[in-house]
Amino acid sequence: MSDEDRRWMRMSRFTSEWQIGFKNYIQSIFGGTSEEETAPCPCTRCRCMSYQTQKEVRTHVALRGFDESFIQGEGNGPPLLVEKDNADEGMRDHADGSHELISSLINGVVHGEVIGNDEEDPNGSAKKLYRLLEEAKKELYPGCKEVTKVSFIVMLFQIKCMDGLSNNCLERILRLFLLVLPDGHCLPTSLDKVRKVVRDLGLDYQKIHACVNDCVLFRGDYAERDNCPTCGSKSPGMNIDVYLQPLIDELKELWNHRWRRNKNSFNNKTETREAPVPLTGAQVIQQYESFEQPKFGTATKKRKQREEDSRWHNWRKKSIFFDLPYWKKLLVRHNLDVMHIEKNICESIIGTLLGIDGKCKDSDKARLDMQHLGIRHDQHPVLENGQYTLPPSLYSLGKDEKIVLCTFLEGVRMPDGYASNIKRCMDFDGCKVSGLKSHDYHVILQKLLPLVARHILPEDVARPLIELSRFFNALCSKELVQSDIEKLSSSICRDFMSA
Incomplete structure (x- = not known):
């Protein structure tokens, strides 16, 4: 397909030209195949590096659009259809960090971010790509499901870098593995061959010589x-x-991190500002003195919306805790209850999945906010005959999926005293949940939701929910050091940004 024939891929996904072209594209790839067969997905996230079913390709491209490199014809080979059961799980569902790293590195190879340049022979670059893809699939030894050849090498070099191992030490470790691994393994027999794999992944380092008197670097x-x-x-x-x-x-x-330029995921603006500086206690009191304390009581009239929008500060009332003489001197003036936060989050998730009135966060206002910010265009409400119609979202559950979720929660049996009897809180007729305690939501979020999410939700929705569960599970562990908190803080942002 020429570049001229692919112009429709850059059009709006709401135009008839794009929809007709997309229908023909799906037919050309999946025509006459079964539902379980897969092909490379050309969306902006998969970039033809992940094999998906016809349904998944439709969903991915409809939500994200075609990747620009695919439109330009890069890596445009014949689609390889494989049975879903036999698809390469290492390139699709590995949650392990090393596999994610390898996938990102190979993506970089494809798009010229790691190896290859304008002067390199295209055939040579393609050979490197296919060699990397083949190496990434190889089991370390026959029957090994935990690691592949490439992931083992990457983890080995991570240990070398983090623990400061010398090349001689790594060579001896490699010989030990060669001695104990079963027959048929594919581990390189020398450190030079291991380095060759690392260099192809773009993980090699560059030596820069320096003057012996520390004057300059020879760069x-x-x-x-x-x-x-x-x-x-x-x-x-x-x-x-x-x-x-x-x-x-x-x-x-x-x-110049990509998140600062990622307008679609935030308020549709490029972020160039510094992080806000936390206010001191004295500064908070100074702001308190600029407005009057609102009157309390149920009979008190609520503030008008225009008053809320026009105030220059971020306070709705004066906190009574500042009456304490030492409060303004505290470095941390907030004590957030993790379990109640879990309760609020899980209640919103369950309410949104089941569409419970008053608990569902997917409302007209939420969609209008997206439209106001200029993000998630596929989720903007459509005005027809004076009423808003909400396009279906990825996390929308049908009646059958709602029944599966309710049946699963109803059928769970807990040890005595571990949680409430969730069965009594289920309403099958209306597919609703009510009467759960904070600890019940704590158990559902950390233990139960990950088990059922993968069966009723698409991968793009289930994976962030599972990572959120892991985040709170780690946060509630018995021992937690500062480095663990820093890792959790960075990982939760990364997981939700990549979703």
Whole structure:
């Protein structure tokens, strides 16, 4: 298919040209095949690196659109249809971080972000890609399901870098593995061959020589020089900035992180501001003095919306805790109850999945907010005959799926005293849940929801819910150090941004 024939892929997904072209594309790929067969998905997230069923390809492309590299014809080979049961699970469903890393690295290879350049022979670049794909599928030894050849090598080099192992030490470890692995393994027999795989993945490092007197690094204009253009003192001292140059270059690149430019996932604006500075107690009291305390009581009239929109501060009332003489000096003035937060989140999730009135967060107002922010265009409400119609969302459950969810929750048997009798809280006729306690929602969110989500929800919805469950499960562990909290903070953002 020529670039001229693919112009419709860049059109709006609501136009008739795009819908007709998409229908013909699906027919050309999946025509005459069974529902279980899969093919490379050309959406902006999968980028032909993940095999999906016809239903999944339809959903992905309808929501995300075609990847630009696919439209331009990069990596455009014949679609490989495989049975779903035999599809490469390593490229689709691995939740392990090493497999996600490998998938991202191979994606980088495809799009020229890791290896390959304009001067490289396209056939040579394609050979590297296919070799990487084949290596990523290989079991470390026959019957090994835990790791592949490439994931094992990546984890081995992670240990080397994190623990500071020398090349000689890694060579001895490699010999030990070669001694104990069963026959038929595909682990490289030397450290040089292991490095070859690492280099192809773009994980190799570059050595930069430095002047013995710490004057300059032989990089940039000095890359080809054999002697130092100037000399300094015997120890770095103030010249330490010379060695920080590569770090500064990487930090500049980090500052231009894709999340700052990701307008669609936020308020449709590029973020360039610094993080807000937390207010001190004295600054909070100073803001308190600028407005009057509202009157309490059920008979008190609520504030008008225009008053809420026009206030310059973020306070609705003065907190009584600031009457305590020491409160303004506390560094942390908030104590958030994790279990009640879990209750609020899980109650909203269950209410949204089952469409419970008053608990469902997918409302006209929520869709209008998306339209106002200019995000999630496929979810914007459609005005017909003076009434709004909400396009179906990925997480919308049909009657059968709702019954499956209710049946699962009703059939769970808990140890005595572990949780309430959830069965008594189920209403099968209306597919509703009521009367659950905070601890019940705690159990559902951490233990039960991940089990049923994967059976009733698409992968793009089930995976974030499972990661959210893992997040709270780790947060409620008996032992939690600061480094664990930092990892949780970064992982929860990453998981929900990639969803």
